[in-house]
Amino acid sequence: MNPADRGRLLSDVESFCQELREHEELCYVEHRFNHHLVPLAQKYNILGMPVPTEYGGRGADTATYARALARIGQEGTGVRTFFSGHTSIGQYPIMTWGSAELKQKYLPASCKGDKILAFGLTEPEAGSNPLEMQSTYERKDDHFVLNGTKYLISNAGIATTIVVFAYDRPPSPPVGEGSGVRGGRRISAFVIDTDAPGIAREDLLAKVGMPTANTGMFELTDYQTPIANLLGPEGDGFRIAMGTLVSGRLSVAAGCLGVIEDCLIESIHYAKERMQHGKVIGKHQLVQEHLAGIEMARLASEAVVMKAAEAKDASAAEPNNDALKAKADLLAAQAKLFASNAAWEAADHAVQIFGGRGWSTLYRPGRHLMDVRVCRIYEGTDEILKMKIAAALLGGREYEAFK
Ligand SMILES: Cc1cc2nc3c(=O)[nH]c(=O)nc-3n(C[C@H](O)[C@H](O)[C@H](O)COP(=O)(O)OP(=O)(O)OC[C@H]3O[C@@H](n4cnc5c(N)ncnc54)[C@H](O)[C@@H]3O)c2cc1C
Incomplete structure (x- = not known):
């Protein structure tokens, strides 16, 4: 650009x-x-x-x-x-x-x-391990028929279009590992429209944070989608889902950097205004320690997010270079793990600086604290990402403890 x-x-x-x-x-x-x-x-x-x-x-x-x-x-x-x-x-x-x-x-x-789009991979029984999904598809004449339930999907209730994933025939005992093929079954990806018959949606409202975000679930019952709405080659769904998570993780990491930046802006402002013990609280050394903590979270998160973004651009410039692809994949996971934890800690520092007002959703630090917590869960939990990083250090897929 x-x-x-x-x-x-x-x-x-x-x-x-x-x-x-x-x-x-x-x-x-x-x-x-x-x-x-x-x-x-x-x-x-x-x-x-x-x-x-x-x-x-x-x-x-x-x-x-x-x-x-x-x-x-x-x-x-x-x-x-x-x-x-x-x-x-x-x-x-x-x-x-x-x-x-x-x-x-x-x-x-x-x-x-x-x-408006959404991405439906997670199911009630398949979160960290999407291979445990139960959704199925079947080809019938000029369309595919999909059945299954997708759970905890961002934008599900407002989306006109959702990218969904399903296995190619009804469940059989699991035997495969990590390849996207389980018991000889393949996962495929589809682009589906939400104004067609066979889809029932429900908003999920009992959330700890993000009250303004739409999070929902939907059930597909004999939902028909045209053959042309198959995304990528049949059987490539798992590869598409994992490739998409690189982009998704980077977006979460970048958003977390923004949360830290806002915590810093708000905290500096408040620390210069709020008076206690005869001076603004920004002059108390222990309050300064919180500010320094937020700034270090910001600086380090920015570095790792930008490094991951550059790796993604380098990989996009050479789509057939597997080493660049692996580097971008790993860095996106590292950036997401680091920035989401840094944002959680930064929001906690900001809440502390705001004192009682910090523990209120009327002020931005408390909102950030509650909202950003989910960034350590979606698009790969802390645990899954740590194991992914360790596997890369140890030498690759044979060390993937999350399989
Ligand atoms: C607000 C919100 C929005 C979301 N948006 C989307 C979306 O748009 N699209 C989508 O597809 N999904 C979405 N998700 C789902 C999200 O990606 C999953 O919640 C996440 O992958 C974790 O799956 P789970 O909730 O089933 O937890 P589980 O997989 O059941 O994990 C529970 C705990 O066990 C740990 N665990 C699991 N397996 C292992 C293992 N092998 N080793 C060690 N620990 C393990 C996990 O790390 C976690 O701590 C969203 C979730 C939320 C909360």
Whole structure:
């Protein structure tokens, strides 16, 4: 992306964030999805930041997109999660593995905001191990028939289109390991529309945080999708899901960097205003220690997020280079693990600086604390990512303890 386009995009994101904030504040208090989010994102044309311009996107490289997501992350993990669901794990697999027909059908409309996307991999019995999924598909004439339940899906209730994954025939005893083929069965990916018969959706509301994000589940019952909506070759679903998680993890890491940045902005401001013991609390050394902690979290997270984004760009420039792909995959996992934990700690520091007001959802630190906690769970839990990193250190797949 050239510097002028990059500047314009980041300036649009800044304007979007500034305009969104007052609406988000209200929705946060009222625990509801922010219906200004999509119209404002349409206004600033940021619903397809990394999508190529020929499909209506902004053509951002990963490093620029990560910067944009960090800024959006300042507005809250819920807002950033919308973009992750729509773009990083929604549009991304279509633009990477979709046929020309699928790209044409879904990318321009989703960049305009006429279609909103989601990514449905997780199921009630298949979280950390997607190979335990129970959803199935079957080919019948000119379409596929899908059955199954997807659980804890970002944007599920507002999406017009969902990328879903299923096995090719009814469950049989598991025998395979880690390859996406289990008991001779294959996982395939599909792009499905939510306005067709055979899909029932439900919002999941009993969440610890992110009250303005839409999180839901859906059940597919003899849901029919055209053959053309198969994403990538049949049987490539697991590879597509894992490849998409590289993009998704980076988006989470970038959003966490934004959370830390906002905690820092808020904490500096508060520490210079709040008086106790005859001086502003920013003059108390132990309060300064909290500030230094947030700043170190910011500095280190920015370094690891940008390193991971650059690795992703390097890999995209040479799609057949497996070493670059593996490096981008590992760095995305490392960035997500590091930044999500750093953001949790930074939010905790900020809550402490705000004292009693910190432990309130009327102030931003408390919101960040509750919201950002999920970043250590979705798109690969802390535990799964640690084992992935250790396996890479030990020498590869044979050491993958999470298989
Ligand atoms: C708000 C929210 C939004 C989400 N959005 C999406 C989405 O858009 N699309 C989507 O597909 N999914 C989404 N998810 C699902 C998310 O990716 C899963 O929750 C996550 O992968 C963990 O799966 P699980 O909840 O089933 O936990 P489990 O897999 O049951 O894990 C429970 C605990 O056991 C640990 N554990 C599991 N296996 C091992 C092992 N082998 N070794 C050591 N520890 C292990 C885990 O680390 C965790 O601590 C979302 C979740 C949330 C909460």
